[in-house]
Amino acid sequence: MAGPEPVDVIVAGGGPVGLLAAAELARFGARVTVVEPLERVSRRPKAGTVHARAVQSLVRRGYLDGVAGLWEGPDPAPFHYAGLPVLRIAVPPGEPVAILKRSQADLEDEFEARLRERGGVLLRGHRVVALEQSGDGVRVVVRGPGGDRVLRSAYLVGADGARGVVRDLAGITADVSPPTVSAMMGLVRSVTPDVLPRGWHRTPRGWTVVRAAGEDALLIRTLETSGPPPQGRETPPDAAELEAQLGRITGTRVRLGDAPYVSRFSDVTRVADHYRRGRVLLAGDAAHLHFPIGGQGLSAGVLDALNLAWKLARVVAGAAPGELLDTYEAERRPAALHVVEYTRAQLGLMREGREQLALCGQFTELMAVPEAQAQVAGRISGQDLVCPPRCGRPCGAEGVFWPERRLTVCHEDGSRTTTTVAGLLRSGGPVLIEGEGTWGTGAQAKRWPDVRTVRVATPLDTGALVLRPDGHVAWTPECGELDAALERWFGPPG
The missing domain is CATH 3.40.30.120 (Glutaredoxin)
Structure with a gap:
């Protein structure tokens, strides 16, 4: 095993959150190494919605080329809440688009390019298998094609996703809620017969969401709320399982053609009890996991990365004390709890039954009230986020996200x-x-x-x-x- 290779920060996970955090750390002068199991960026359908506050924050940091401020203010963007087309998300004049549709793969490409431009190192085909903290750093064992090697850093950021190992290796506990629903997503080339309605569609047995994905493909999402998936999460899903779920929901026998990608997910919810333990910090899905409704997961991870990076860079440079890192958890963990609250509320409206349908009707009426509309849109888009002040005084400005002008x-x-x-x-x-x-x-x-x-x-x-x-x-x-x-x-x- 090779000897320790010192860097300032090791980031476990080369998804959008890890790559963005690393690119920002490198921008501030930190020596950073990213450890990522995948050999290349995955092109499979994943997250593709970036909400207003994350878009605004990325543009302020010089990302998202071509997404310019619109000084007259864009029109409010329509958005679904629990499958209901009731939201219209607005942004202040001068801010970029309220909702950006950008694939996760495209974001990873941009963040990786920035990381490399700034001198950061990306070890693809490697994964973290062990870690050990000491008073002055973290010793991390990574496994790759050439065997095990040791990296040593001042801090380790666990951005290795929902199934990552850093959280457990660091001994960080979490509040976990078990699954209660079964959902799938598939990229398919053809459907026989072609009876699936496009867009969001509710039946007495569940939901389908269907949209075009190129000229010859459909992206299909399904949701059954009658119980968790019977298969273990380690059992690979396939087109036959997606066909069966579609059949149960629609009441129609459906045959799928070529299905290059099928995945399974549920409403397992997990929020880490702490975002930091010693010299190990968590970000993105490694810190918070929820049912992927409303497109909030990717945006929450982006804001984690941007909040953490500048603080961690100052600490590793010796410009600020380690206590500054405590503000990361104080600011970002409550935000994650809000996201969990709203995703659970949406799932509650999507369940079957007359009571849920009645609630949907009342919620739709409520969204016609401007104050209620603004509150829900602000929470979904992240624009209601205000960081808690530290000055110890009654202060209405500290922590506010300053609008563009x-x-x-x-x-x-x-x-x-x-x-x-x-x-x-x-x-x-x-x-x-x-x-x-x-x-x-x-x-x-x-x-x-x-x-x-x-x-x-x-x-x-x-x-x-x-x-x-x-x-x-x-x-x-x-x-x-x-x-x-x-x-x-x-x-x-x-």
């Missing part, structure tokens, strides 16, 4: 340029923005060399503010002294 920047030579919030955040580090009438109030910020100060002619409601790299507000004058806030979020001066 145009800013007129005033330079020391007297010139002026125009930028946006996204344009400022793409530089990478935290930003102190001094609005008109507050120039010079942040002079003490010069003791933090990586905090960029920008003076704008644009009036700001808060006068001045500090933005974290992930777009959330770290300080406004109502939070108290600026230097105390900078040390609280970004470490000691210098």
Whole structure:
């Protein structure tokens, strides 16, 4: 077995969450290695919905080329809730699209390219098999084509998915709810007879969701709420099993042609009791798992990665104490619990029975109330997320995700340029923005060399503010002294 190879961070899992976290860590200067069992990006149908807050956050970090801000504000995007076409998700003017349809594979391609551009290492065909923590780092054994090798790092991020091993190897417990429903997904070339209705369709026995997937294929999803799948999760699903479930739901004998991909899933729910144990942290499905309704899983994982990466990078660089990592769990675990709550609510509406149908009718009426519509849309899209403040004062601004807007920047030579919030955040580090009438109030910020100060002619409601790299507000004058806030979020001066 080879000797230890030191890096700053090892990321277990090369899916979208792991690759994004690693790309961001590398952007901040961390030496990072990703360990991924797959030899290449999987092209199988997986997640394909990125919700508004995740889209906004990715654009602010310079991802999603071609997804530009729309200054007049896009029209609200229609979206299903529990199969009901009742939601319309809006975003503030200047923000990107409310719902982005982008395949998981395409996202992984982009994040992997950024990782490699920034000097990160991706070990494909390797998987974590053992780990050991010590006071100053983590020793990780990975297994690949050439046998076992040892990697050593300051921290390990477990982004290895629902069936990953890092959570268990680190001894992190979780709250788990067993499955109560059976669901499948298949990519098929033909259906005989062609009787499956397109879109969402409910029957007395379950649900089908059918859409075109290219010129000659259909993507079919099924849901039976009468009980969990009888097969163990280790039994590979096939077209015959999908045919049988389709037949039970539709009441029609269905024959499927070529089915290059079939998968099985359920509503097993799991939320890790902690997102950090020592030098091991969890993100994405490794930390939280729920029934995949509403397209929230991928977006939640994206926000995990963007929240964690800048904090972990500062800690491994010695710029901030390890306690900063505690804010990751404090901010992201409650968000995961909200997602679980909403997916369970949707599944409750999708079950069979007259009571559920009555609830669906009342819920549809409720969604005609603007305040109720806004609340549910905000939760589904992630736009209701506000991070808990740390200033210890009644503060309405700290933790808020600052909306996009145009800013007129005033330079020391007297010139002026125009930028946006996204344009400022793409530089990478935290930003102190001094609005008109507050120039010079942040002079003490010069003791933090990586905090960029920008003076704008644009009036700001808060006068001045500090933005974290992930777009959330770290300080406004109502939070108290600026230097105390900078040390609280970004470490000691210098």
